[in-house]
Amino acid sequence: MYQVLYRKYRPKNFDDVVGQKIVVKTLENAIRNNKISHSYIFYGPRGTGKTTLAKIMARAVNCKHQDGKLLCDSCKNCIVSKENECVDIIEIDAASNNGVDEIRELKSKVNLVPSSLDYKIYIIDEVHMLSMGAFNALLKTIEEPPAHSIFILATTEIDKVPETIISRCQTFSFERVSNNDIVKRLRYVSDLENINISDEVLYEIARVSEGGMRDSLGMLDKVSIYKTAEITLEDFYKLNSLLAEKEIKDFIKDFCLGNNKELIKKINDYFNSGKNIVQIANQLVYKLSDVIVDYYINNVKEDFFDIKLIEVLANTLNEKMFDLKKSEHPNIYFEIMILNILRKLSPKSIDYEDKKNIVIVENKNSGFDSKIVEKEIDDNNAEDENFVEKKKSNRVVNKEEINEENLKLLYDINDVRINNTFAEASKDALNNHKSMFSKFSDFTFDTKIGYLICDIMDATLRAASERNIILSYEYDSSVKKNLKNIDKIQKVYNQITGFNVSIALITDENWEKIKEEYIKNKKNGIIYEYKEEPSLDDNSEKVVDDGNSESVIEMFGDVIEYE
Ligand SMILES: [Zn+2]
Structure with a gap:
């Protein structure tokens, strides 16, 4: 019968364990010096050897150490503990039914002496x-454990284990296994199993399994069943629904060239063909970091590379990976992330949102047919004189352009709103608003309000009260741009969430500052008082939507019913 590699090559002794050197050494010393504790917690990511080591430990503490070995595999206890049905080593899977029955049974039997071993071992997985x-x-039970029993608790989420339990256990943290250690083990297994595979592919398996030995062996299993001839990287990608080298490279190329449409189409194709977007994003992070290293260290440059964009994409993906994994719609999350980076940073990218605010300048020197320039670009920053001249002559003045005075007023209103949010901020309000954020993704691609939705989703919700909320953005330019649009953003926000709040904007950096200030003030008993917002005078009617029903209907189109 075929036995999966993971089971077949499960370490049987301390020496076989991959990684976790400190844990292994400490446990070995405890047995050697007869300093065994009655309860342990092993915690760390999945597939890092917690249960495996618990099983080794269960046998080693019972071993009679023939020939001076910690786990001799030949003494009378070792022969008993090797059996699958050994009654003195009890495994409980807490994930199966919350463990109530098992723990009750454990309690009733824990005082009975072991039937053939010296110690009765309870291994509670996913505790x-x-x-x-x-x-x-x-x-x-573990407060006053019987002398003959040892508890080994294993968990991937130590935060969810009550402190009262943890404080009574000796704790061991299991680290992700390093890629090199995984590759070494995979090589060992491949050679024994005659699997025809290069180190390059093994390394890719280690990367994709993110430090989990079990997942790595699972993947090796899969590719080895697929093919007896040499397994290539392409085989591996195909079998695991990942992108091939060329596909990743093409994606980066489209990104650098600002091919929005092509990128969205690609992401949709990946998603529709059943590929795992999170894995693809992961693949991309690794590829980008290779590109960056090649660029700076090895001087390898493709002509389409925009290294600044590549760095931002690598950073953003790295930072947002956790959110991407949690997202209910990772494909949409991924799309918006890509579009947002391009919108902020790529002059080559055609921005559907800012079409009315941009001018198109023919630039024959550029490799592209046309170059799109945001109207706010500072003339001084443009190096090409002709380019500047053309830009000036073609400058389109937006009817809604906001003059400096109005902008100052918008900032003043914004400041009052920030103050007012603090004056009435509550955790409940914040949670209520947070729970609404998932609603926005349904409107991302709406032709009328999609761009406003992207602006909202791009922000971080920082604080909320009944009447105000604070959203923050990474860049000052986003704050300025969205402040000019705040009335529209606010309307869409309130329509979709059903709240009626005024929105204040701030940069992430300033948020940290005012938050600290707020905490300090609160400690010193300084109270924030609610203030009336300054009103916009007649001059600024252009800026502020008059709120009449016609314009609202126009704005929301058929997406939202206006009452
Ligand atoms: Zn033994």
Whole structure:
């Protein structure tokens, strides 16, 4: 019968364990010096060897150490503990049914002496899944454990284990296994199993499995069943629904060239063909970091490279990976992220949002048919004189252009709104608003309000009260741009969420400053008082939507019913 590689090559002894050197050494010393504790917690990411090591430990503490070995595999206890049905090594999977019955049974039997071994070992896997009742029962048991019993608790989420339990256990943190260690182990297994595979592919397996030995062996299993001839990188990508080298490179190329449409089409194609967007984003991060290293260290440059864009994409993907994984619609999240970076940074990118605010300048020197320039670009920054001249002559003045005075007023209103949010801020309000954010993604591609939705989703919700919220942006330019549009943003926000709030904007950096100030003031008993917002005078009617029904209907189109 075929046995999966993960089971076949599961370490049987301390020496076989991959990685976790400190944990292994400490446990070995404890056995050697007879300083065994009665309860342990092993915690860390999945597939890093927690249960495996718990099983080795269970046998080693019972071993009679023939020939001076920690786990001799030949003494009478080792022969008993090797059996699958060994009654003195009890495995409980807390994930299966919250463990109430198991823990009750454990409690009733824990005082009985082991039937053939010296120690009775309880291994409780995914211990954080136990119900409160089961935790309490377990707590009573490990508070006064019988001399003959040892508990080994394993979990991927130590935060969810009650402090009262943790404080009574000796804790061991399991690290992700390094790629090099995984590759070494995969090479060992491949050679024994006659799997025809290069180190390059093994390294890619290690990368994709993110430090999990079990997942790595699972992938090796899959590719080895697929093919007996040499397994290539392309085989590996195909089998795991990942992108081939060329596809990743093409994606980066489209990104550098600002081919918005092509990028959205690609992401949709990946998604529709069942590819895992999170894995693809991961692949992209690794490829981008290779590109950056090649660019600066090895001087390898493709002519389409825009290294600044590549760095921003690598950084953003890295930072947002956690949110991407959590997202219910990773494909949409990914699309918006890409579009936002291009909108902010790429002059080559055609921005559907700012079409009315841009001028198109023919530039024959450029490799592109046309060059799109934001009207706010400072003339001094443009190096090409002709380019500047053309830009000036073609400058389109937006009817809604906001003069400096009005902008100052918008900032004044914004400041009052920030103050007012602090004056009435509450955790409940913040949570209520947060829970609404997922609603926005449904409107991302609406032709009328999609650009406003992107602006909202691009922001971080920082604080909220009944009447105000604060959104923050990474760049000052985004704050300025969106402040000019704040009335529209606010209307869309309130229509979709059903709230009725005024919105204040701030940069991430300034948010950190005023937050600290707020905390300091609060400690010193300084109170924020609610203030009336300054009103915009007649001159600024252009800026502020008059709110009449016609314009609102025009704005929302058929997406939202206006009452
Ligand atoms: Zn033994």
